[in-house]
Amino acid sequence: MREVVVEADGGSRGNPGPAGYGAVVVDAATGETLAERAEYIGTATNNVAEYRGLVAGLRAARELDPEVTVRVRMDSRLVVEQMSGRWQIRHPAMRPLAAEARSVLPAGQVTYEWIPRERNKHADRLANEAMDAGARGEQWSPPAAAAAGPSAGAEDPGRSGARDGTDVRAARNVASAGPPPDLGAPTTFVLLRHGETPLTPQKRFSGSGGSDPGLSEAGRFQAERVAQALAGRGTVQDIVTSPLARCRETAQVAAARLGLPVRVDEGLRETDFGAWEGLTFAEVRERHPRDMDAWLASQDAEPTGGGESFAAVARRVTEARDRLLAAHAGRTLLVVSHVTPVKTLVRLALGAPPEALFRMELSAASLSAVAYYADGNASVRLLNDTSALR
Incomplete structure (x- = not known):
């Protein structure tokens, strides 16, 4: 044969x-x-x-x-x-x-x-x-x-x-x-993770289904430092933010420095972690070990209590990305969001598998950047830059 x-x-x-x-x-x-x-x-x-x-x-x-x-x-x-x-x-x-x-x-x-x-x-x-x-x-x-x-x-x-x-x-x-087509200026997302909240140093799950904490004193300081750095660069033309308090506060600090209005997009909110909200990773592992194992193994698994799967988050973040690309074509947009949405935008730009989310570090008040071109290609230009805080 x-x-x-x-x-x-x-x-x-x-x-x-x-x-x-x-x-x-x-x-x-x-x-x-x-x-x-x-x-x-x-x-x-x-x-x-x-x-x-x-x-x-x-x-x-x-x-x-x-x-x-x-x-x-x-x-x-x-x-x-x-x-x-x-x-x-x-x-x-x-x-x-x-x-x-x-x-x-x-x-x-x-x-x-x-x-x-x-x-x-x-x-x-x-x-x-x-x-x-x-x-x-x-x-x-x-x-x-x-x-x-x-x-x-x-x-x-x-x-x-x-x-x-x-x-x-x-x-x-x-x-x-023949010569390649002129694709024009890319649309650039400057991705800013919000500043610290009281839960951030404790590494607790803090999504869109919990208490919606605002920035801590350290988080407000971080937001000011990043806003100052962005103003110095002078490239941001528009600002959009997650609806959650920690992002809106971070975005408003940047807006005050840049003299720009802030628009809210619901698609940029953090994952709903269900019953895990407010718990540490170790606490979830102890209380819900099977659900945790399933969540780490599959993008379709949901946190205990009806939270969002990574696949569901990716779908709404993709929809938000496409809306923003259509509305801000050729411009530089400051996108203030959370760990999972920012990592998802980077993962999608790289064409990386879902498990890549676990292989990225994203600090509070860090900057990342993705450029999107008219032919559908994307280029990751920056990831987890915290130089403004030092």
Whole structure:
């Protein structure tokens, strides 16, 4: 029975944002590239694009030989673990895509393997080519001069892993496309976490379902220092804030320095931590260990007592982001918010997985910044800057 390798990838410039996938089918014995697939799919998340790439790769393999044995290799841990049956598929949008992938070939003909991103360059390149085509208002098509070559692990002058570090096919595409479009000035979010409250030094859960504490004396001092630094830079043109007291106070201090009005956006409020409000991490671990474990393991899990999941927060923060981008296009906007919304905006800009929230430090009164471009790309320019407080 013939054996092939399917490498698949997907990406979203904004997550959700303009998205595309890429897939390549390779002969397992010779390394010969047998088929390439890529498509711009409009606005979608990274996970949706990755699943679409998997489905396209499996279908391309089936077209070559319905009896084929397939080794799928992807750098998406989520897709590999879910399709291998080791992780549950909790997100409702993923279930039909996983079912579609399982329907392409009998289960006994397909195995799954996770690989690092650097070993999935071929599929990654195809996905980016598809997204680039979408940005031009086109659909992806194979370069006319592209020749089939070896897959990952072999020298291929048409791949970004070539010995001289260049991507010949990509260079041809850029040359034929002409100069890049003028995207204009980006819309820049200067993300300011509010100053300290009495609960901050105690590291207690303080969300939107609790007592809504205001700034402490230390927090008011921090707000003044950051406002002074922002006034010195002179770049902020508009201010928007979470409706919670600690953010409104921080925003008003900045507004007084900058001479700007403050607008409130409900989507920027902190997570509702349910029954965990006011408790420390250790107290929650002691009282609600199962709920805590579930919350740390899945973006769809809610805190005890009907709080918000990370997925729910991400949806409303995404909606708030899109509203603000539409209302403040090309301007620099001071966004005063909380730990989870700020980290979520950074995570989405990076296209990072949900667990990245636990890998960022965000101090009270710290500044971060994200620039958003007209083609849907985003650039993280600053993270957790506390220099104004020193």
